[in-house]
Amino acid sequence: MTTITLVQGDITRQSVDAVVNAANSSLLGGGGVDGAIHRRGGPAILADCRRLRASQYGKGLPTGRAVATTAGELDARWVIHTVGPVYQGSGSDPALLASCYRASLEVADELGARTVAFPAVSTGAYGWPMADAARIAVEAVRAAETAVEEVRFVLFDEQAYRVFAELLR
Ligand code: AR6
Numbered sequence: 001m002t003t004i005t006l007v008q009g010d011i012t013r014q015s016v017d018a019v020v021n022a023a024n025s026s027l028l029g030g031g032g033v034d035g036a037i038h039r040r041g042g043p044a045i046l047a048d049c050r051r052l053r054a055s056q057y058g059k060g061l062p063t064g065r066a067v068a069t070t071a072g073e074l075d076a077r078w079v080i081h082t083v084g085p086v087y088q089g090s091g092s093d094p095a096l097l098a099s100c101y102r103a104s105l106e107v108a109d110e111l112g113a114r115t116v117a118f119p120a121v122s123t124g125a126y127g128w129p130m131a132d133a134a135r136i137a138v139e140a141v142r143a144a145e146t147a148v149e150e151v152r153f154v155l156f157d158e159q160a161y162r163v164f165a166e167l168l169r
Contacts, residue, residue: 004141004151004168007117008161011154012040015075017113018068020104022121023081025060027053027067032124037079041072045079064099066107078111080104084122087129094136097122101140108148115150120160134163 011019011033022033027049029038038045048069053060061067066082082104085096100121108116120137122128141151155161 002141002144002146002148002151004138004153006161006164006168007152007154008156008158009154010036010156011117011119012036012074014117014152014154016115016117016150016152017076018078018080018108018111018116019071019074019076020066020116020118020121021079021081022119022124022126023061023083025062025083027057027061027081030125033119037074041074041079044070044072049081064096064103066100066103068107068111076117078113080107080113080116082121084126084128087122087127092128094132097128097133097136098140101137102144105141105144105146105148105151109146114148115152116148117152117154119154119156120164123160130160130163134160134167138164138167 021037024030061083063083063085066080068078068080071079082100123130123133
């Protein structure tokens with residue numbers, strides 16, 4: 001039974017088994033959550049990402065997929081990198097966003113992670129409207145068959161927190 005919890009704050013400050021990164025397919029860093037994770041987690045994360053690019057992800061990590069690295073200096077054992085879809089209005093595919101959550105939880109299960117912190121994937125630079133992204137995220141987690149005991153959504157601002165809280169009421 002997976003419990004969904006909500007926190008307003010910075011995902012890099014969470015103590016969990018795995019922190020999910022809203023990455024891009026290059027796996028080589030960026031802004032938002034990605035920038036914050038690499039800054040606070042230190043260079044070991046990027047070193048692992050480069051190894052992934054040099055081995056099984058030569059062309060990058062496809063949208064909707066997930067892969068784990070060390071969490072470096074974060075208070076976590078792993079970072080699970082997932083690539084959300086860029087929002088494209090009516091042409092956007094919610095299944096790809098749902099896949100980020102499902103794939104991340106599959107990786108968490110392979111690792112044996114029991115507590116996993118997620119950001120609201122695709123709702124920053126990738127432009128997905130928060131209300132829609134939150135509904136997709138919660139539905140995907142609820143539908144997942146996983147041994148993860150706690151899925152913690154970490155929302156950066158109060159408005160995002162309220163959107164998730166309303167959905168979970
Ligand atoms: N903790 C929790 N949430 C955060 C934090 C934080 N430290 N910082 C931002 N958010 P984004 P995306 C929120 O842009 O939309 C990067 O450059 C933010 O307010 O991080 O999936 C990558 O390299 C928003 O609600 O991810 C990619 O190129 C949510 O996290 C691209 O951005 C996601 O915003 C991915 O874009």
